[in-house]
Amino acid sequence: MSGGWLRVVGLGPGSAGLLVPEAAAWLAQASDLVGYAPYIARVTQTEGQIRHASDNREELARARHALAMAADGRRVAVVSGGDPGVFAMASAVFEALEAGPVAWRALDIAVVPGISAMFAAAARLGAPLGADFCAISLSDNLKPWPVLEARLRAVAGAGLVIALYNARSQARPDLLGQAFDVLRDVLPGRVPVVLAHSISRPEERLETSTLADIDPTRADMRTLVLIGTEATRVIERPDAAPFLYAPRFVEAR
Amino acid sequence: MSGGWLRVVGLGPGSAGLLVPEAAAWLAQASDLVGYAPYIARVTQTEGQIRHASDNREELARARHALAMAADGRRVAVVSGGDPGVFAMASAVFEALEAGPVAWRALDIAVVPGISAMFAAAARLGAPLGADFCAISLSDNLKPWPVLEARLRAVAGAGLVIALYNARSQARPDLLGQAFDVLRDVLPGRVPVVLAHSISRPEERLETSTLADIDPTRADMRTLVLIGTEATRVIERPDAAPFLYAPRFVEAR
Numbered sequence: 001m002s003g004g005w006l007r008v009v010g011l012g013p014g015s016a017g018l019l020v021p022e023a024a025a026w027l028a029q030a031s032d033l034v035g036y037a038p039y040i041a042r043v044t045q046t047e048g049q050i051r052h053a054s055d056n057r058e059e060l061a062r063a064r065h066a067l068a069m070a071a072d073g074r075r076v077a078v079v080s081g082g083d084p085g086v087f088a089m090a091s092a093v094f095e096a097l098e099a100g101p102v103a104w105r106a107l108d109i110a111v112v113p114g115i116s117a118m119f120a121a122a123a124r125l126g127a128p129l130g131a132d133f134c135a136i137s138l139s140d141n142l143k144p145w146p147v148l149e150a151r152l153r154a155v156a157g158a159g160l161v162i163a164l165y166n167a168r169s170q171a172r173p174d175l176l177g178q179a180f181d182v183l184r185d186v187l188p189g190r191v192p193v194v195l196a197h198s199i200s201r202p203e204e205r206l207e208t209s210t211l212a213d214i215d216p217t218r219a220d221m222r223t224l225v226l227i228g229t230e231a232t233r234v235i236e237r238p239d240a241a242p243f244l245y246a247p248r249f250v251e252a253r
Numbered sequence: 254m255s256g257g258w259l260r261v262v263g264l265g266p267g268s269a270g271l272l273v274p275e276a277a278a279w280l281a282q283a284s285d286l287v288g289y290a291p292y293i294a295r296v297t298q299t300e301g302q303i304r305h306a307s308d309n310r311e312e313l314a315r316a317r318h319a320l321a322m323a324a325d326g327r328r329v330a331v332v333s334g335g336d337p338g339v340f341a342m343a344s345a346v347f348e349a350l351e352a353g354p355v356a357w358r359a360l361d362i363a364v365v366p367g368i369s370a371m372f373a374a375a376a377r378l379g380a381p382l383g384a385d386f387c388a389i390s391l392s393d394n395l396k397p398w399p400v401l402e403a404r405l406r407a408v409a410g411a412g413l414v415i416a417l418y419n420a421r422s423q424a425r426p427d428l429l430g431q432a433f434d435v436l437r438d439v440l441p442g443r444v445p446v447v448l449a450h451s452i453s454r455p456e457e458r459l460e461t462s463t464l465a466d467i468d469p470t471r472a473d474m475r476t477l478v479l480i481g482t483e484a485t486r487v488i489e490r491p492d493a494a495p496f497l498y499a500p501r502f503v504e505a506r
Contacts, residue, residue: 012273018274018275020271020368021269021270021271022268025270084380086382087383088383090383091383091498091499093380094380094496094498098486098498105490106492109496111375111376112376113368113373115367115368119366119367119369120366122338123366124364126343126364127261127338127343130340130343130344130347131344132389132404133388134387134388135382135387136385142501142502142503143502144503144504147412151412151413154408155407155408157407158404233347233348233351237358238358239359243347243350243362245343245351248344250396250397
């Protein structure tokens with residue numbers, strides 16, 4: 001069977017207003033949707049479309065299944081929250097592609113970007129990512145702690161704003177607190193820290209604190225954690241949350 | 254006059270399919286568009302809408318003008334390519350807000366995110382940002398070279414994928430070459446390097462090379478430079494450019 005394709009599609013942070021039209025178009029044309037159940041549930045149902053919802057820990061099996069269906073002539077959309085290339089399904093799809101039958105490499109495969117959580121959170125806050133920044137995943141099942149610790153020290157020491165993904169889970173509840181301990185070794189306690197929950201969804205919530213005072217138990221797996229720098233500015237406002245921004249100019253140290 | 258507002262809007266990389274609906278809605282409602290002329294030119298003209306196009310070097314003056322118009326009751330959209338919070342107009346707007354009249358802090362101001370160049374480029378390539386990564390601007394008029402050099406050494410040494418913005422200009426044509434020299438000190442020459450030009454626009458062009466072989470004179474100010482890591486995988490394909498991806502698992506060093 002020919003005519004099959006696979007698109008790895010980013011759903012953005014949640015609201016329809018932040019889903020790019022190109023993603024919406026592929027979702028509407030797909031014969032099969034593949035992904036973690038809560039993301040699949042966000043997609044508008046199309047008649048005849050088959051939904052293959054799975055557990056969050058089955059990324060590679062899900063990717064293989066999607067590729068096999070595309071090879072069978074199906075029109076397959078693999079869905080991720082945010083941007084599929086940021087700690088989401090795209091890497092798993094290409095890992096499965098590389099390990100799979102050589103014939104899969106001739107398939108029509110493409111990735112459609114989306115608004116990742118850190119940009120949705122940053123937009124709500126002002127411009128906290130307006131200078132050099134990095135994105136680091138706290139998934140320690142994918143990365144040994146010494147590697148993670150070295151990365152946190154390097155980026156904080158170099159003055160980058162930090163966005164932490166996969167901040168906290170029941171399987172590793174203490175990791176975020178350990179990460180804050182490492183950062184307190186390098187950065188002053190007054191550095192702003194924000195816990196951003198479900199930005200653009202009805203349950204949206206932003207908690208702004210400092211590195212000295214932040215309580216890691218306030219975060220869960222859906223929390224994006226933003227850690228500013230010594231340069232991050234806070235603009236107080238009447239009757240509204242303060243704006244945070246990163247100045248464009250960096251002074252010599 | 255009341256009812257004024259200011260939205261800092263990201264236009265994404267260029268194609269209409271990658272402009273989020275929320276951004277399109279604010280652009281259509283704006284009485285005034287403010288921004289760098291080539292970005293303003295991308296916006297669909299609305300009847301009666303006033304276009305304030307300016308030079309790229311006038312960010313702060315442009316931001317002050319936009320805030321003053323919003324305070325005057327105008328509906329102002331400040332436009333940036335990509336995401337306005339990533340090396341674009343949002344930081345300048347908040348810098349102008351902080352330095353301006355206190356009354357401006359009561360204005361209705363918000364940021365609408367967009368697809369930044371590195372995600373558009375990453376999507377075309379596969380999933381090169383699928384592990385920890387950073388975004389660094391090479392604007393040395395905003396940042397002294399020693400700070401930039403230290404940041405490049407830190408992030409490359411820590412194993413992060415690197416996206417370089419504002420990679421090259423006529424005013425500082427040698428900076429990108431100097432940055433590659435620093436990175437070659439830290440990373441092996443076989444690390445993939447991609448120059449991504451005008452992704453999603455008709456003139457889109459991707460050049461994939463290695464850190465050993467890359468020619469910095471191939472880049473200009475509109476080029477996004479992606480530098481992989483030792484772990485970056487390359488999947489060769491028949492009759493198509495190879496896919497690049499970052500494996501999800503990181504091994505201990």
